[in-house]
Amino acid sequence: MVDETGTQGAAAAVTQPLDEAECLRLLAAGGVGRIGYTGRFGPTILPVNFALQDQTIVFRTGQDSPMGEDLRTGIADAEYKVAFEVDEISPATREGWSILIQGSAHHADSGTELAEAQRSGVQAWAGGEKDLFIRIVPARITGRRIRRAAAG
């Protein structure tokens, strides 16, 4: 019988939850993450380059981009709910970790907020004008690590 990890008895997967401190430690390196939200065509996921700043996620997009527009509720002080996912998974060993942040997307529009977001040093992955800084304030941070253990 093929076991449920799909490795036919070679190694069973062990899943461990990551606590918030460990998630923040892993996120501190920045890099590529993926933002998820409900946009004009339904649920949407797009990769962005991010930085961690004061336990929040900062990334850049275009003021007039579909994402920049989608993430505005049009109501002052009402912020869009988003997901932000970061992972590091080895296809070879099928070990790795993933982190999920759930929270609100805040447009860093004002002078002070914009200056602070710019200090994160985050750069956009794609080209074009990316002068809109978005800050995600986590309401919930969860993560897990997957390791392989020899099967019994």
Add this chain to the structure above:
Amino acid sequence: MVDETGTQGAAAAVTQPLDEAECLRLLAAGGVGRIGYTGRFGPTILPVNFALQDQTIVFRTGQDSPMGEDLRTGIADAEYKVAFEVDEISPATREGWSILIQGSAHHADSGTELAEAQRSGVQAWAGGEKDLFIRIVPARITGRRIRRAAAG
């Protein structure tokens, strides 16, 4: 002045859209993708191992997992709207591609459907009982490739 690609003049980013045929060609290799949907805690993104079968995405989860439950509408024939993202991005060169599929998540529950989904050979990334097969039927497939070009 720092250019908008963040590479300070070294190389500008060129973004090209990928057509559907090219997206399907890139997806054919399978591997790790990320499913996005609105769950009990709001927008959610989780990595899963997937296979491409007949231009649909097949992956596995647990029948009683939070994701398996979240992706049921509780209404017969009404399917959950989801996003599915796959990317390959080099942190070193900051070149790569990403693909976004938007569509419905169908639980492959019936005998015929389950047998067909099992034939995809997809294995779950994490351990545990992953005997629920979910098939995403794309309503919309979009993708883009990012390359670096020497700045003028």
